[in-house]
Amino acid sequence: MRQFTHILKKELKDFFVTPIAYIVITIFLIVTGWFFFSTFFLYNQASMRNFFNLLPLIFSFVIPAITMRLFAEELSKGSYELLMTMPVTFGDIIFGKFLAGMVMTAAMLIPTLAYPISISFLGQLDWGPVIGGYLGAILLGGAFSAIGLFASSITHNQIVAFIVGAAICFTLTLIDKMLFFFPEAILNFVEYLGADFHFSNISKGIIDSRDLIYFVSVIFIGLYGTYLVLLQKE
Secondary structure: OOHHHHHHHHHHHHHHOHHHHHHHHHHHHHHHHHHHHHHHHHHOOOOHHHHHHHHHHHHHHHHHHHHHHHHHHHHHHHHHHHOOOOOOOHHHHHHHHHHHHHHHHHHHHHHHHHHHHHOOOOOOOOHHHHHHHHHHHHHHHOOOHHHHHHHHOOOOHHHHHHHHHHHHHHHHHHHHHHHHHOHHHHHHHHHHHHHHHHHHHOOOOOOHHHHHHHHHHHHHHHHHHHHHHHHOOO
């Protein structure tokens, strides 16, 4: 447990002492704020729906940008071999880095709490979907962080890690919007693969076990895939 928390603290320190953290968070807030408030007064509704509708697409690029360095940087600098000489397990390393990605995602979301608070002063805001939306955002962030961690583990190049991670996350975000490309027999299966489909359900305040199982499964697959890659590098 001590090594696990040590890796978590190290990753957070490395992230927040560099300009990357503040650049990514600033870009995230500018993009979400601009898209949200540019349409908020147009629809004249006290709702966070537009913000949550946009979130999966933004996360599919922002989170891979956060996670791309978690393994790729160490692999390129050779510090990964040094890390493996320490008394740590693969589990310590993977979960420490994964939770670091989750904390970074939460750090991006915290300033956006100003949006629903502001809206509540302008109209009657239904807090149920808002709470569901933020719960869904954490689950979505966890799923995309696991994917980004896997992408970072397979290459020494951070740009390649970003491209691979963003490609997978972007595909999962949009796949349920492209059902007309698939045979009718597998439409339900393809729809189930869509991250946006499950996130949308939770963001409406509907907590369904199928949606929770989906995100937990994606997280498990991403982390287990990372474990298998690291096993090959041992």
